[in-house]
Amino acid sequence: xxxxxxxxxxxxxxxxxxxxxxxxxxxxxxxxxxxxxxxxxxxxxxxxxxxxxxxxxxxxxxxxxxxxxxxxxxxxxxxxxxxxxxxxxxxxxxxxxxxxxxxxxxxxxxxxxxxxxxxxxxxxxxxxxxxxxxxxxxxxxxxxxxxxxxxxxxxxxxxxxxxxxxxxxxxxxxxxxxxxxxxxxxxxxxxxxxxxxxxxxxxxxxxxxxxxxxxxxxxxxxxxxxxxxxxxxxxxxxxxxxxxxxxxxxxxxxxxxxxxxxxxxxxxxxxxxxxxxxxxxxxxxxxxxxxxxxxxxxxxxxxxxxxxxxxxxxxxxxxx
Numbered sequence: 001x002x003x004x005x006x007x008x009x010x011x012x013x014x015x016x017x018x019x020x021x022x023x024x025x026x027x028x029x030x031x032x033x034x035x036x037x038x039x040x041x042x043x044x045x046x047x048x049x050x051x052x053x054x055x056x057x058x059x060x061x062x063x064x065x066x067x068x069x070x071x072x073x074x075x076x077x078x079x080x081x082x083x084x085x086x087x088x089x090x091x092x093x094x095x096x097x098x099x100x101x102x103x104x105x106x107x108x109x110x111x112x113x114x115x116x117x118x119x120x121x122x123x124x125x126x127x128x129x130x131x132x133x134x135x136x137x138x139x140x141x142x143x144x145x146x147x148x149x150x151x152x153x154x155x156x157x158x159x160x161x162x163x164x165x166x167x168x169x170x171x172x173x174x175x176x177x178x179x180x181x182x183x184x185x186x187x188x189x190x191x192x193x194x195x196x197x198x199x200x201x202x203x204x205x206x207x208x209x210x211x212x213x214x215x216x217x218x219x220x221x222x223x224x225x226x227x228x229x230x231x232x233x234x235x236x237x238x239x240x241x242x243x244x245x246x247x248x249x250x251x252x253x254x255x256x257x258x259x260x261x262x263x264x265x266x267x268x269x270x271x272x273x274x275x276x277x278x279x280x281x282x283x284x285x286x287x288x289x290x291x292x293x294x295x296x297x298x299x300x301x302x303x304x305x306x307x308x309x310x311x312x313x314x315x316x317x318x319x320x
Contacts, residue, residue: 026062027069027092036085038156041099043081050079050099060092069093075100082106083154105155109162113148113276114199116233119244120146120274130159139163144192144271145170173277181284183216189270195283196271200229200245205278207302212286214294214304223292225261233272234259295319 051063060066070076082103121132138159147170202208234257236244259268291304293311297318305311
């Protein structure tokens with residue numbers, strides 16, 4: 001009997017020793033390579049899924065060893081969602097410790113409808129991986145495409161990665177706004193330019209559609225749009241003011257620029273700001289009317305007119 005017990009005890013000791021040897025070996029770092037690998041844990045992701053992803057990215061040797069240490073160290077419930085910088089030179093306990101302390105800081109980028117790139121760039125935190133000048137230079141061709149919304153951006157993201165996230169959102173929203181469009185005469189680029197003017201000219205969807213109808217009538221009769229906001233864009237693009245979109249001075253109307261819609265007929269060559277969904281929708285779905293003029297009165301209401309005489313009368317009634 002003693003021999004049996006001794007044999008069992010010895011077997012148990014050997015099994016335990018084997019397990020600890022297995023854990024010790026498989027908890028070591030995979031290599032001496034210190035290059036960072038970006039690793040993302042999604043909200044609500046299970047510990048088993050996390051271990052599988054770590055193994056597939058060659059960051060740990062063994063999934064079971066990872067699970068053992070997570071529970072052994074009491075960190076199984078402290079591993080957080082987020083993005084982390086890991087490397088194959090870290091041991092399994094070191095990786096678990098990193099995952100339990102929180103990921104790289106993300107930040108929210110909230111783009112407001114009607115703002116231009118020079119305004120948007122001021123929203124980035126100071127510790128991003130690029131300068132504001134670099135963003136402006138790289139994103140300049142994207143004016144109009146920076147769809148107003150809130151974006152959660154990993155701190156390490158490059159300008160290209162940020163623009164890709166925003167572009168994906170823009171493509172989806174633009175396609176939605178285009179459904180059953182009644183304005184089929186304009187190209188998508190013209191629609192976006194048109195929407196950028198509407199964005200600065202009106203607030204609610206109903207008013208935006210009304211303004212879109214008036215401006216469409218002007219375009220169809222080769223009448224200048226005479227939109228102050230396009231001149232503001234032209235002026236501010238030259239002067240680079242501390243504050244954009246301030247009221248025009250009388251001399252501003254004489255600015256020589258393709259964006260000056262007092263001097264030129266048709267649409268400007270490109271968007272003047274980044275319009276939101278309602279403005280894009282209004283550009284695709286303008287309200288049909290005979291109006292050629294509009295103004296926002298002191299009563300905060302929109303007043304339309306078919307003739308200049310009626311418009312002048314509205315000015316006397318609602319602006320003086």
